[in-house]
Amino acid sequence: KQEVTQIPAALSVPEGENLVLNCSFTDSAIYNLQWFRQDPGKGLTSLLLIQSSQREQTSGRLNASLDKSSGRSTLYIAASQPGDSATYLCAVKPGGTSYGKLTFGQGTILTVHP
Amino acid sequence: DTGVSQDPRHKITKRGQNVTFRCDPISEHNRLYWYRQTLGQGPEFLTYFQNEAQLEKSRLLSDRFSAERPKGSFSTLEIQRTEQGDSAMYLCASSRLAPIYNEQFFGPGTRLTVL
Numbered sequence: 001k002q003e004v005t006q007i008p009a010a011l012s013v014p015e016g017e018n019l020v021l022n023c024s025f026t027d028s029a030i031y032n033l034q035w036f037r038q039d040p041g042k043g044l045t046s047l048l049l050i051q052s053s054q055r056e057q058t059s060g061r062l063n064a065s066l067d068k069s070s071g072r073s074t075l076y077i078a079a080s081q082p083g084d085s086a087t088y089l090c091a092v093k094p095g096g097t098s099y100g101k102l103t104f105g106q107g108t109i110l111t112v113h114p
Numbered sequence: 115d116t117g118v119s120q121d122p123r124h125k126i127t128k129r130g131q132n133v134t135f136r137c138d139p140i141s142e143h144n145r146l147y148w149y150r151q152t153l154g155q156g157p158e159f160l161t162y163f164q165n166e167a168q169l170e171k172s173r174l175l176s177d178r179f180s181a182e183r184p185k186g187s188f189s190t191l192e193i194q195r196t197e198q199g200d201s202a203m204y205l206c207a208s209s210r211l212a213p214i215y216n217e218q219f220f221g222p223g224t225r226l227t228v229l
Binding site (some may be wrong): 004028032034036041042043044045046049067089091093100101102105106107 | 118120142147150154155156157158159162170172205207216217218220221222223225
């Protein structure tokens with residue numbers, strides 16, 4: 001059974017810092033990995049999707065990397081801003097097929113203070 | 115592209131009542147997923163549709179839960195005889211059928227509170 005773990009559970013940083021969120025998964029046979037952002041009481045916003053054959057994806061100040069063999073992904077946020085405060089979730093889709101449920105981690109609660 | 119929509123956004127009900135939620139996926143998306151999220155946890159998979167066919171159901175989906183997707187468009191999730199443990203955020207997501215472009219897009223969720 002796939003298990004996804006996110007470290008740290010919570011992170012508080014001053015504005016302007018670069019930061020890294022970690023995600024690990026137990027079964028390396030994944031199809032892809034997605035990073036999401038969730039604001040309190042809201043749905044999920046997709047940030048980045050990395051296919052299993054890719055090593056990284058970038059969008060603006062966000063960069064996500066994937067090391068499938070070691071079961072790890074990181075989300076790098078450059079020059080953090082108070083508006084980045086949210087819960088960040090990673091999720092993996094099992095390998096072998098393009099459909100299939102996502103298995104989520106518990107999330108990292110990020111607070112960026114001015 | 116108006117995104118995934120869900121209705122209602124909030125539902126408060128008394129234990130034992132039946133509730134029904136609706137999800138409208140992005141129009142060209144063939145795949146539709148339901149997830150449940152409790153406080154402080156990541157979402158957990160409930161069920162998945164490809165067009166009108168329900169292809170997978172989680173063990174979390176007890177016999178009090180039923181989901182439908184008539185005509186492969188919107189979907190409904192019904193919970194019968196609600197229990198306090200059903201209180202959660204119910205999230206719907208949709209994606210394309212194509213193997214590469216299968217990113218899941220989520221709706222705003224329906225927050226259920228069972229008193």
